[in-house]
Amino acid sequence: MAERPAEGLDNGPTAPQLRLDELLEGLQAQITQVRATRDRVHTLLDAVLSIGSDLDLDVVLRRITESAVALVDAQYGALGVLGDERRIRQFITVGMDEDTVRRIGHYPEGHGILGLLIKEPEPLRLADLGRHAASVGFPEGHPPMTTFLGAPVRVRDQVFGNLYLTDKRGGAQFDDEDEAVLRTLAAAAGVAIDNARLYDETRRRERWLAASSELTRSLLSGTDPAQVLRQVAATVRTLSDADLVTLAVPFDGGEELVIEAADGEGAERVQGLVLPATTLATKVYHSNQRISSSALSQEPQAGGGSAAQIDLGPGFLLPLGGGEHVRGVLQVANLPGGAEFSEAAMTMVDGFADQAALALEIAEHRREAEQLLVLSDRDRIARDLHDLAIQRLFASGLTLNSVIGRVSDRPEVAERVQRVVDDLDDTIKTVRGTIYALRERDRDDGHGGLRSKLLAETDQAAETLGFTPALRMTGLLDTDVPAEHAEHVLAVLRETLSNTARHAHASAVEVTAETDGTRLGLRVADNGSGIDPAVNRRSGLDNLRRRATDLGGSLTITPNQPTGTVVEWTVPFPARATN
Known part of the structure; x- marks a missing residue:
């Protein structure tokens, strides 16, 4: 009787054992998948809590981008915030160091794949973004990228921006779960962004209101x-x-x-x-x-x-x-x-400007009322001086004149009385001069001052220069500058601009006139060819220097950088008499 093969004896118990191992491995894989899903859900919840735990908009945007990269295990991530005309106005990146960002240069404006997501705000997954018809390639210095996942971030049904994720780690592709997680994160991000924007707008509005109140208080005070x-x-x-x-x-x-x-x-x-x-x-x-x-x-x-x-x-x-x-x-x-x-910032500044203009108008009316009181008071003083003081002084002078004839036999007394009469005449002239000065000051409207004359000189020089010089004026030029100094500075400006037009061949001239109440300064700088050292005849410059020295001032002429000449004319004001 033949014996059965030995291996036949082992087949019976081995097959069930293998099937059991396969079942256990499948169960273990399912448990691992459930745990991974659970961990991913926990990570998603943590990300939602993280992005909603701060009210600073910049911090929220950064956390959204970092959370998106972590949730889908991407190497690179970015959040493009949209501005006017559906263009990217802010771009937050994760995964690139500062040197790489600096080499790339300006952030993208919304072309290629990024622009496609802007035009069609729906989630987008690509196995190789370089092969897509809308791809425009990468700028110089940009790291290579292959897989792509993008999703829009909406705030109150308006697209605020887009999340861009590339290069899933391990060489894998983004799957349905990655897209679902990113959708959920984008929805939570929209709520967090809305809260941060509302908080930022509230804080900004409070600051504008406080500034408006302070401005109004300053004007009315x-x-x-x-x-x-x-x-x-x-x-x-x-x-x-x-x-x-x-x-x-x-x-x-x-x-x-x-x-x-x-x-x-x-x-x-x-x-x-x-x-x-x-x-x-x-x-x-x-x-x-x-x-x-x-x-x-x-x-x-x-x-x-x-x-x-x-x-x-x-x-x-x-x-x-x-x-x-x-x-x-x-x-x-x-x-x-x-x-x-942003439109919100411009609207806020617009509102503040309107309030500032209203406060300025109220303050102007108040100053006009105060000025009217001053003018009325001056008119009363002038009237009182004319009707009371001058008439009494004149009457006293007539009385003393009549006395002179009665003391003609006493020459010394008559001489002393005559001196008193002469003093009264001088006093009457002084009072009349004061009255005239008060009324002339009321009629002075402030037009035709040094500022307007300086502007007229620069406008007139444009005919010979071929362009209008830039003019800057600082200080109370119309009120603090004595008439003699004003005439000199106008002559100096006229001569300097004329020299520049004739000899410098400049394409730009900057004129600066300034006063601090004690001195007057004029600076004329051009970008021309400079002063030729071979030219000895400089009568025009001598005139400028003489005008400065006559008033106790100085004239300096130095090279401008990189080309041209700088003429600086400075004179002090005469010391004011003090009581």
Whole structure:
């Protein structure tokens, strides 16, 4: 009888054991998957709690991006915040170091795959984003990327921005679960962003209201309007986080404006700058309409204004006041590369400007009422001096004249009486001069001062130069500068601009006139060819130097950088008599 093969004896119990192992392995895999799902849900909940635990918008946006990268296990992530015209105005990145971001340069504007998600705000998954028809490639220095997952972030049914995730770790592709998790995170992110924006708007509104109250209090308490204008510029810059804020007001009732207050980057360079009628500021002043731009210095009407003196990026200009009572133009700007201003920020500044204009109008009416009281008081004093003091003095003089004839036999007494009569005549002349001065001061309307004459000189020089010089004026030029000094400084400016037109071949000239109450300074700088050292005949410069030395001042002529000449003419004011 033959024996059965030995292996046949082992087949019976081995097969059930293998099937049991397979079942146990499958159960273990399911348990692992359940645990992974549970951990992912916990991670998602933690992410939702994390992004909702802060009310600072910048912090919330950063946490959303970091949470998205962690949840789908991506190597790179970004959140593109949309601005006007559906373009990316803010781009938060995760996974790239600062050197890489610096090499890439400016963040994307919304082309290629990013632009596709902006046009069609629906979740998008790609196995290789470089092969998609909408792909436009990567800029120089950008790391290579393959897999892609994107989803829109909505705030109150409006697309706030988009989440972009690339390169799932381990070389895998993004799956349905990744997309579902990202959808959930985007929905929670929309709520967190909305809360942060509402909180930020509330805080900003409180700060604007506090600033408006402080401005009104300052004006109604009698603070100098020029100081209040500087306060307005500083407040707007602080609350709007702008790099530069300027406030221009009408210049002597003409078409031009002058920057009366400036705060921020380069404020000292534009303070007192006269703005020609071709600038954006004058357009806003006459049209009473707000203008915004992503690059102010590149606007065709920026020539001659502050945007021509300082390279400015995004910003806006709005009228100070409304209707027929526009009192000036407020310009709020950032440097190139700075963030654009949101519609909410511009609306807030607009409201503050209206309140500032109203407060200025109220303060102006108050000053007019106070001035009317002063004028009435002057008129009363002049009338009293004329009707009472002069008549009494004149009567006393007549009485003494009649006495002289009675004491003619006493020469010494008659001489003393005559001296008294002469003193009374001098006193009457002095009183009459005082009355005349009071009435002349009332009739002085302030027009035709040194400021307007300086402007007229620069405008006239444009005919020979081929362009209008930039003019900045600082200090009380119309009231503090003596008439003699005003005539000299006008002659010096005329001569200097004439020399520049004839010899310098310049394309730009900057004129600065300033006074601090004790001295008068004039600075004329051009970018021309400079003074030829071979030229010995310089009668024009000798005239300028003589005008300075006659008034106890000085004239200096130095090279401008990189080319040109700087002429500085400075004279002191005569010491004022003190009682």
